[in-house]
Amino acid sequence: NAGVTQTPKFRVLKTGQSMTLLCxxxxxxxxxxxxxxxxxxxxxxIHYSVGEGTTAKGEVPDGYNVSRLKKQNFLLGLESAAPSQTSVYFCASSNPQGYSNQPQHFGDGTRLSIL
Amino acid sequence: AQSVTQLDSQVPVFEEAPMELRCNYSSSVPPYLFWYVQYPNQGLQLLLKYTSAATLVKGINGFEAEFKKSETSFHLTKPSAHMSDAAEYFCVVSETYSSASKIIFGSGTRLSIRP
Known part of the structure; x- marks a missing residue:
């Protein structure tokens, strides 16, 4: 009964470091x-994916990259972390329903601090 | 273009009193509308959704919302608030015939319950 799982739950980085969040x-x-x-x-x-092997930019994509090599996983990467990227990151998933794609199921979030 | 406005950033309510969280939307096509709840340090959970089947939507934990096209509103109500309802609530709009990116979140309303 896991649903959507995000790792890690917390992370502190220094400016310029890189890391990957897993969903x-x-x-x-x-x-x-x-x-x-x-x-x-x-x-x-930030970014979204409508299927394995496909990704697209959302509203605020700058400074982030993503990959969806497997249907069940969606990775978010920060190549060079900046203090402005201090935030709580949420992953969500959903299936198309008719002409829409709701509702979304959310993970519990990753709290990321960039020093 | 679609948008969603949550008119109140914070709403204090006495325990067992009725509550209403306001949401107004803008959409050029019939919208799908949702309310999500976020408890501290958790992800978002779906409370209820409107998908044009009925204008009065009943959700979990006694919450309701009424779609009013003439007022472009989708306010969330509950006849008697409980301490456990203290959380942040998000109104979300998604247009029919839209892609996965066309999901807009309101800025959130924090509901506090006073004994």
Whole structure:
């Protein structure tokens, strides 16, 4: 009954370091998403994927890269971390329903601090 | 273009009193509308969704929301608030016939419950 699992849950990085956040879902969902959550701004879409091997940019993609080599996994990479990337990152997944793709299932988040 | 506005960033309510969290949307096509709840240090969970089947939508834990096209609103209500309802609530809009990227989150409303 795992749903969407994010690892790690917490991480502190120094400016310029790189890291990868992993998202895994066990619901066989086609769509996967990465969001960042900042105070007073709701969730903003970083990148998303509509299927294995495909990715696309969201609202705030700069400074991030993603890969979806397997249907169940969606990786978010920070090549050179900056303090502005301090945030809480959420992964979500969903399946197309008719002409929409809701509802989304969310992981518990990764709290990332860049010093 | 679609958008969603949550009119209140914080809403205090007395325990067992009725509550309402306001949400207004803008969409050029019939929208799908959702309310999610986020408890501290957790991901978002779906409360309810509107997909044009009925204008009054019932969700989990006694929550309801009414789709009012003339007012472009989708306010979340509960007749009697409980301490366990203290959380942040997000209104979300997704247009029909849209891609996975066309999901817009409101900025959130933090509900606090006073004894």
């Amino acid at each position: 895994a879902q066990d619901m066989n969902h086609e769509y996967m998403y990465w969001y960042r959550q900042d105070p007073g701004m709701g969730l903003r879409l």
